[in-house]
Amino acid sequence: MPELPEVETMRRGIACVTGAVIEAAERCRCSRRPIEIGPHWRGFRRRVEGRTITSVERVGKRVLLMLDEGVERIVIEPRMTGLVLLAAPPTREHLRLRLHLKSRGRTPDRPAELLYWDRRGLGLVRVVDADEFGRRYGDAKLGPDALLATPEMLRDRLCASRRAIKVALLDQRAVAGIGNLYASEMLHRASIHPAMPCSKLRSADWELLSSAALEVLNDAIRYEGSTLSDGTYRNALNRSGGYQNHHRVYDRAGNSCPTCGAGVIERIVQSQRSTFYCPMCQPARKPR
DNA sequence: CATATGTCCTGAGAGC
DNA sequence: TGCTCTCAGGACATAT
Numbered sequence: 001m002p003e004l005p006e007v008e009t010m011r012r013g014i015a016c017v018t019g020a021v022i023e024a025a026e027r028c029r030c031s032r033r034p035i036e037i038g039p040h041w042r043g044f045r046r047r048v049e050g051r052t053i054t055s056v057e058r059v060g061k062r063v064l065l066m067l068d069e070g071v072e073r074i075v076i077e078p079r080m081t082g083l084v085l086l087a088a089p090p091t092r093e094h095l096r097l098r099l100h101l102k103s104r105g106r107t108p109d110r111p112a113e114l115l116y117w118d119r120r121g122l123g124l125v126r127v128v129d130a131d132e133f134g135r136r137y138g139d140a141k142l143g144p145d146a147l148l149a150t151p152e153m154l155r156d157r158l159c160a161s162r163r164a165i166k167v168a169l170l171d172q173r174a175v176a177g178i179g180n181l182y183a184s185e186m187l188h189r190a191s192i193h194p195a196m197p198c199s200k201l202r203s204a205d206w207e208l209l210s211s212a213a214l215e216v217l218n219d220a221i222r223y224e225g226s227t228l229s230d231g232t233y234r235n236a237l238n239r240s241g242g243y244q245n246h247h248r249v250y251d252r253a254g255n256s257c258p259t260c261g262a263g264v265i266e267r268i269v270q271s272q273r274s275t276f277y278c279p280m281c282q283p284a285r286k287p288r
Numbered sequence: 289c290a291t292a293t294g295t296c297c298t299g300a301g302a303g304c
Numbered sequence: 305t306g307c308t309c310t311c312a313g314g315a316c317a318t319a320t
Contacts, residue, residue, distance in 0.1 A: 001313060061314075079314040080297080094298090120297045122314065163291070172315080180313060230300070230312080271292075273313060 002078040003061060004146055004177030005220035005243065006233055010084045011058045013236025017065075017086075018055055020101040020110055022048050028095045047072055047127045048099075060142050060176035071130050075137070076116060080232075082123030087238040089117040097125055119232060146177035146217055151203070151210040158198040165201065165209075166194035167271050178213070181226060181250050184276045186216045188249045188259070193282045194268070194275045219246065226250075249276040257281060 002010070025045050051067040058064065063084055065074040076084055089095050097116040116125055128136065135141075144153055157174045158165070168174055169183040178186070187194050190212035192205055201209075220226060225241035227233045228251065233241055248258050253267035253276060263280030 003314090077315080080312080082314095118297095119299080120312095122297055124315095161290080167291095170314095228312090272294095 001080055001179055001181060001228070002082065002225070002233060003179035003182050004058075004217055005182070006225035006241065007058055007061050007063060007078065007177075008221050009224045009235050009241065010078070011056055011063050014063070014084055014086060014114060015056045016110060017053050017101060017114055019052065020103055021050065021052050022067075022099050023102040024049055024100040026098040026100065028098060044125075044127055048074060052104075053101075059137050060145065060172055061179065062137070067127075072127060073133060074125060074127050075133075077124050077126075078118070079123040081119040081121075083115075083117045083232075083234055084236055085115040085117055085234070085238060086111045086113075086236045089115055090234065090238065091117075091119070094119045094121070096121070141173060143171075143173055143175040146175050146213055149175050149210060149213065151206040154210055154213075155201075155203065155206040159201065159206075161198040163198060164195045164270055165192060165198050166275050168198050170271075170273070177217070180273050180275075181228075181247075182213075182216055182220065184250050185247060186212045188277055188282060189216055191281050193284045194270065194277050195284065219243065249278060252276060 025048050027041055048067065051072065053065050054068060054070060055066045056063065057066060061077070063076040063078075065076070067073055076082070078084070083089070095115060095117050099114040101110065101112055101114060103110045116123075143149075143157055154175065158168050161168050166183050166187055169178045169186075170180065184194065186209065190205070190208040192201070192209060220243040223241060223243035223246060224235050224239075225233055226244040226247065227240040228244060231240070235241065249265050252265045255265050257263040257265055257278035257280060260278060260280045263278040265276055265278055268275050268277070
Protein backbone atom coordinates (compact mmCIF):
# COMPACT_ATOMS: atom_id res chain seq x y z
CA MET A 1 0.00 0.00 0.00
CA PRO A 2 2.21 2.78 -1.18
CA GLU A 3 2.12 5.70 1.22
CA LEU A 4 4.54 8.60 1.45
CA PRO A 5 7.67 6.53 2.27
CA GLU A 6 7.04 4.01 -0.50
CA VAL A 7 6.23 6.70 -3.07
CA GLU A 8 9.27 8.72 -2.04
CA THR A 9 11.36 5.56 -2.47
CA MET A 10 9.87 5.14 -5.94
CA ARG A 11 10.69 8.74 -6.77
CA ARG A 12 14.30 8.39 -5.68
CA GLY A 13 14.55 5.05 -7.44
CA ILE A 14 13.59 6.46 -10.82
CA ALA A 15 15.23 9.88 -10.45
CA CYS A 16 17.89 8.64 -12.90
CA VAL A 17 15.42 8.98 -15.79
CA THR A 18 15.76 12.75 -15.49
CA GLY A 19 16.92 14.07 -18.83
CA ALA A 20 15.61 11.12 -20.84
CA VAL A 21 13.30 11.56 -23.81
CA ILE A 22 10.10 9.49 -23.90
CA GLU A 23 10.47 7.83 -27.28
CA ALA A 24 7.23 5.86 -27.09
CA ALA A 25 4.47 5.01 -24.66
CA GLU A 26 3.10 1.48 -24.90
CA ARG A 27 -0.04 0.36 -23.16
CA CYS A 28 0.53 -3.28 -22.37
CA ARG A 29 -2.11 -5.56 -23.78
CA CYS A 30 -0.97 -8.45 -21.64
CA SER A 31 -2.76 -6.97 -18.64
CA ARG A 32 -6.29 -8.06 -17.81
CA ARG A 33 -7.51 -4.53 -17.99
CA PRO A 34 -5.55 -1.67 -19.47
CA ILE A 35 -4.44 0.99 -17.06
CA GLU A 36 -6.61 4.05 -16.89
CA ILE A 37 -4.67 6.76 -18.71
CA GLY A 38 -6.80 9.79 -18.08
CA PRO A 39 -9.49 10.31 -20.70
CA HIS A 40 -7.80 9.21 -23.91
CA TRP A 41 -4.92 6.93 -24.72
CA ARG A 42 -4.24 8.68 -28.04
CA GLY A 43 -4.10 12.00 -26.25
CA PHE A 44 -1.74 10.54 -23.69
CA ARG A 45 0.66 9.30 -26.36
CA ARG A 46 0.53 12.55 -28.29
CA ARG A 47 1.23 14.58 -25.19
CA VAL A 48 4.14 12.52 -23.82
CA GLU A 49 5.98 11.05 -26.82
CA GLY A 50 9.02 13.08 -27.76
CA ARG A 51 8.99 15.00 -24.51
CA THR A 52 11.92 15.18 -22.10
CA ILE A 53 11.58 14.24 -18.44
CA THR A 54 13.07 17.25 -16.71
CA SER A 55 12.57 16.12 -13.12
CA VAL A 56 10.94 13.43 -11.00
CA GLU A 57 8.91 14.74 -8.09
CA ARG A 58 6.37 13.60 -5.54
CA VAL A 59 3.11 15.09 -4.37
CA GLY A 60 1.53 13.20 -1.47
CA LYS A 61 1.26 9.58 -2.60
CA ARG A 62 1.83 10.31 -6.30
CA VAL A 63 4.95 10.39 -8.45
CA LEU A 64 5.29 13.20 -10.99
CA LEU A 65 7.32 13.13 -14.19
CA MET A 66 7.78 16.76 -15.20
CA LEU A 67 7.97 17.26 -18.96
CA ASP A 68 9.95 19.91 -20.83
CA GLU A 69 9.02 23.36 -19.53
CA GLY A 70 7.21 21.93 -16.53
CA VAL A 71 3.71 22.71 -17.79
CA GLU A 72 2.74 19.18 -18.73
CA ARG A 73 3.47 16.38 -16.33
CA ILE A 74 2.72 12.68 -15.94
CA VAL A 75 1.03 11.80 -12.66
CA ILE A 76 1.49 8.23 -11.44
CA GLU A 77 -0.92 7.22 -8.70
CA PRO A 78 -0.12 3.69 -7.43
CA ARG A 79 -2.98 3.44 -4.92
CA MET A 80 -2.96 -0.11 -3.55
CA THR A 81 -0.65 -2.24 -5.65
CA GLY A 82 0.94 0.02 -8.24
CA LEU A 83 4.71 -0.02 -8.78
CA VAL A 84 7.11 2.09 -10.79
CA LEU A 85 9.95 -0.07 -12.06
CA LEU A 86 13.23 0.11 -13.92
CA ALA A 87 13.83 -3.63 -13.52
CA ALA A 88 11.86 -6.67 -14.67
CA PRO A 89 8.35 -6.65 -13.15
CA PRO A 90 7.15 -9.28 -10.65
CA THR A 91 4.68 -10.68 -13.19
CA ARG A 92 4.16 -10.09 -16.88
CA GLU A 93 0.38 -10.16 -16.78
CA HIS A 94 0.02 -7.14 -14.51
CA LEU A 95 2.33 -4.87 -16.47
CA ARG A 96 0.19 -1.92 -17.54
CA LEU A 97 2.40 0.69 -19.17
CA ARG A 98 5.86 0.89 -20.68
CA LEU A 99 7.65 4.15 -21.44
CA HIS A 100 10.51 3.62 -23.89
CA LEU A 101 13.27 6.07 -23.08
CA LYS A 102 16.01 7.54 -25.22
CA SER A 103 18.99 9.45 -23.98
CA ARG A 104 20.56 12.45 -25.57
CA GLY A 105 24.35 12.50 -25.43
CA ARG A 106 26.54 10.37 -23.21
CA THR A 107 24.37 8.88 -20.51
CA PRO A 108 25.46 5.28 -20.02
CA ASP A 109 23.59 4.70 -16.76
CA ARG A 110 20.21 5.80 -17.91
CA PRO A 111 17.62 3.02 -18.17
CA ALA A 112 15.98 2.24 -21.50
CA GLU A 113 12.46 1.96 -20.14
CA LEU A 114 10.22 2.90 -17.24
CA LEU A 115 7.40 0.52 -16.31
CA TYR A 116 4.14 0.84 -14.46
CA TRP A 117 2.94 -2.45 -12.93
CA ASP A 118 -0.25 -2.88 -10.91
CA ARG A 119 -1.61 -6.20 -9.69
CA ARG A 120 -5.06 -5.02 -8.70
CA GLY A 121 -5.27 -2.25 -11.20
CA LEU A 122 -6.75 0.40 -8.93
CA GLY A 123 -3.97 2.86 -9.71
CA LEU A 124 -3.81 5.24 -12.61
CA VAL A 125 -1.44 7.22 -14.80
CA ARG A 126 -2.45 10.47 -16.42
CA VAL A 127 -0.91 13.49 -18.08
CA VAL A 128 -2.08 16.90 -16.89
CA ASP A 129 -1.21 20.51 -17.62
CA ALA A 130 -0.60 23.09 -14.91
CA ASP A 131 -4.27 24.06 -14.69
CA GLU A 132 -5.57 20.54 -14.31
CA PHE A 133 -2.76 19.79 -11.88
CA GLY A 134 -3.87 22.69 -9.73
CA ARG A 135 -7.48 21.58 -9.82
CA ARG A 136 -6.71 17.99 -8.95
CA TYR A 137 -3.70 18.29 -6.67
CA GLY A 138 -3.63 21.92 -5.52
CA ASP A 139 -3.97 23.31 -2.03
CA ALA A 140 -7.75 22.83 -2.08
CA LYS A 141 -7.32 19.10 -2.63
CA LEU A 142 -4.13 18.27 -0.76
CA GLY A 143 -2.86 19.51 2.57
CA PRO A 144 0.82 20.19 3.27
CA ASP A 145 3.18 17.30 2.67
CA ALA A 146 3.48 15.21 5.82
CA LEU A 147 7.27 15.66 5.81
CA LEU A 148 6.82 19.44 5.98
CA ALA A 149 3.94 19.59 8.46
CA THR A 150 4.59 21.51 11.66
CA PRO A 151 2.70 21.01 14.93
CA GLU A 152 0.87 24.28 14.25
CA MET A 153 -0.20 23.13 10.79
CA LEU A 154 -1.55 19.86 12.13
CA ARG A 155 -3.38 21.58 14.95
CA ASP A 156 -4.83 24.33 12.76
CA ARG A 157 -6.08 21.91 10.13
CA LEU A 158 -7.47 19.23 12.43
CA CYS A 159 -8.35 20.62 15.84
CA ALA A 160 -11.90 21.60 14.86
CA SER A 161 -12.75 18.10 13.67
CA ARG A 162 -14.82 15.71 15.74
CA ARG A 163 -13.34 12.75 13.90
CA ALA A 164 -10.99 10.30 15.53
CA ILE A 165 -7.40 11.40 15.04
CA LYS A 166 -6.49 8.23 13.17
CA VAL A 167 -9.33 8.71 10.70
CA ALA A 168 -8.46 12.38 10.23
CA LEU A 169 -4.80 11.59 9.51
CA LEU A 170 -5.91 9.64 6.43
CA ASP A 171 -7.64 12.74 5.00
CA GLN A 172 -5.29 13.94 2.27
CA ARG A 173 -6.87 17.40 2.36
CA ALA A 174 -5.70 17.79 5.94
CA VAL A 175 -2.17 16.49 5.42
CA ALA A 176 -0.81 14.69 2.38
CA GLY A 177 0.99 11.36 2.31
CA ILE A 178 -0.20 9.47 5.38
CA GLY A 179 -2.02 6.16 4.87
CA ASN A 180 -3.40 3.40 7.01
CA LEU A 181 -0.12 1.82 8.02
CA TYR A 182 1.86 4.89 9.03
CA ALA A 183 -1.12 6.50 10.78
CA SER A 184 -1.10 3.65 13.31
CA GLU A 185 2.66 3.73 13.66
CA MET A 186 2.93 7.47 14.27
CA LEU A 187 0.08 7.56 16.78
CA HIS A 188 1.77 4.78 18.69
CA ARG A 189 5.04 6.66 18.73
CA ALA A 190 3.19 9.78 19.89
CA SER A 191 1.36 7.83 22.65
CA ILE A 192 -2.02 9.02 21.36
CA HIS A 193 -5.04 6.73 21.33
CA PRO A 194 -6.29 6.35 17.72
CA ALA A 195 -9.93 6.94 18.66
CA MET A 196 -9.22 10.24 20.37
CA PRO A 197 -11.31 13.00 18.76
CA CYS A 198 -9.08 15.63 17.17
CA SER A 199 -10.87 18.33 19.14
CA LYS A 200 -9.72 16.80 22.41
CA LEU A 201 -6.02 16.88 21.63
CA ARG A 202 -3.91 19.44 23.46
CA SER A 203 -1.02 21.43 22.05
CA ALA A 204 1.45 19.00 23.60
CA ASP A 205 -0.23 16.22 21.63
CA TRP A 206 0.20 18.07 18.34
CA GLU A 207 3.88 18.53 19.15
CA LEU A 208 4.25 14.83 19.91
CA LEU A 209 2.33 13.82 16.80
CA SER A 210 4.32 16.11 14.55
CA SER A 211 7.67 14.79 15.68
CA ALA A 212 6.43 11.20 15.70
CA ALA A 213 5.24 11.63 12.13
CA LEU A 214 8.61 12.89 11.00
CA GLU A 215 10.46 10.13 12.82
CA VAL A 216 8.28 7.34 11.46
CA LEU A 217 8.19 8.63 7.89
CA ASN A 218 11.90 9.37 7.73
CA ASP A 219 12.76 6.00 9.27
CA ALA A 220 10.51 4.28 6.76
CA ILE A 221 12.13 6.16 3.88
CA ARG A 222 15.54 5.15 5.19
CA TYR A 223 14.44 1.50 5.04
CA GLU A 224 12.86 2.04 1.61
CA GLY A 225 9.29 1.48 2.73
CA SER A 226 7.28 -1.49 3.98
CA THR A 227 6.77 -4.73 2.08
CA LEU A 228 3.89 -6.50 3.83
CA SER A 229 3.28 -10.22 3.93
CA ASP A 230 1.62 -10.18 0.51
CA GLY A 231 4.99 -9.06 -0.86
CA THR A 232 3.47 -6.58 -3.30
CA TYR A 233 5.47 -3.46 -2.62
CA ARG A 234 8.91 -3.36 -4.28
CA ASN A 235 11.29 -0.53 -5.02
CA ALA A 236 12.19 0.55 -8.56
CA LEU A 237 14.67 -2.31 -8.82
CA ASN A 238 12.06 -4.87 -7.72
CA ARG A 239 13.54 -5.30 -4.25
CA SER A 240 11.61 -5.47 -0.99
CA GLY A 241 11.50 -2.64 1.49
CA GLY A 242 12.79 -3.17 5.02
CA TYR A 243 10.63 -1.11 7.31
CA GLN A 244 8.12 -3.93 7.91
CA ASN A 245 10.70 -5.38 10.30
CA HIS A 246 10.50 -2.20 12.35
CA HIS A 247 6.74 -1.88 12.69
CA ARG A 248 5.79 -1.57 16.32
CA VAL A 249 2.03 -2.05 16.02
CA TYR A 250 0.84 -2.43 12.42
CA ASP A 251 -0.39 -5.98 11.71
CA ARG A 252 1.01 -7.09 15.07
CA ALA A 253 -2.21 -7.75 17.00
CA GLY A 254 -1.66 -10.15 19.88
CA ASN A 255 2.05 -9.46 20.11
CA SER A 256 3.51 -7.66 23.08
CA CYS A 257 4.32 -4.02 22.55
CA PRO A 258 8.00 -3.55 21.67
CA THR A 259 8.02 -0.14 23.37
CA CYS A 260 6.58 -0.87 26.81
CA GLY A 261 6.88 -4.66 26.80
CA ALA A 262 3.74 -4.91 28.92
CA GLY A 263 0.85 -4.08 26.61
CA VAL A 264 -0.59 -6.42 24.00
CA ILE A 265 -1.21 -4.89 20.59
CA GLU A 266 -4.89 -4.61 19.73
CA ARG A 267 -6.67 -4.33 16.41
CA ILE A 268 -9.79 -2.19 16.06
CA VAL A 269 -11.72 -1.05 12.98
CA GLN A 270 -12.21 2.64 12.23
CA SER A 271 -14.01 3.73 9.05
CA GLN A 272 -13.73 0.16 7.78
CA ARG A 273 -9.96 0.19 8.11
CA SER A 274 -7.77 -1.67 10.56
CA THR A 275 -6.08 0.29 13.29
CA PHE A 276 -3.43 -1.18 15.59
CA TYR A 277 -2.36 0.29 18.90
CA CYS A 278 -0.97 -0.52 22.34
CA PRO A 279 -3.52 0.02 25.14
CA MET A 280 -0.70 0.63 27.61
CA CYS A 281 1.26 3.20 25.57
CA GLN A 282 -1.87 4.78 24.13
CA PRO A 283 -4.49 4.92 26.89
CA ALA A 284 -7.93 6.27 26.02
CA ARG A 285 -7.63 8.70 28.88
CA LYS A 286 -4.30 10.21 29.65
CA PRO A 287 -3.04 10.06 33.20
CA ARG A 288 -2.27 13.54 34.47
C1' DC B 289 -20.67 22.35 5.28
C1' DA B 290 -18.75 17.91 7.74
C1' DT B 291 -18.75 13.22 8.03
C1' DA B 292 -19.92 8.47 6.63
C1' DT B 293 -20.49 4.83 3.40
C1' DG B 294 -20.09 2.31 -1.08
C1' DT B 295 -17.22 1.22 -5.10
C1' DC B 296 -13.43 -0.35 -7.84
C1' DC B 297 -9.89 -4.61 -8.08
C1' DT B 298 -7.10 -9.34 -7.32
C1' DG B 299 -5.08 -12.87 -4.70
C1' DA B 300 -4.31 -14.86 -0.18
C1' DG B 301 -6.21 -17.37 3.32
C1' DA B 302 -10.05 -19.41 5.99
C1' DG B 303 -13.57 -22.71 6.40
C1' DC B 304 -16.17 -26.56 4.98
C1' DT C 305 -8.77 -31.73 -2.60
C1' DG C 306 -11.32 -27.74 -4.39
C1' DC C 307 -14.88 -24.77 -3.87
C1' DT C 308 -16.85 -20.37 -1.89
C1' DC C 309 -16.41 -16.62 0.96
C1' DT C 310 -14.10 -12.65 3.22
C1' DC C 311 -10.72 -9.34 3.53
C1' DA C 312 -6.95 -5.95 2.47
C1' DG C 313 -7.27 -0.14 1.60
C1' DG C 314 -5.93 3.98 -1.97
C1' DA C 315 -9.12 7.89 -3.74
C1' DC C 316 -13.33 9.36 -5.17
C1' DA C 317 -18.51 9.38 -5.86
C1' DT C 318 -22.53 9.41 -3.50
C1' DA C 319 -25.36 9.58 0.68
C1' DT C 320 -26.64 11.38 5.14
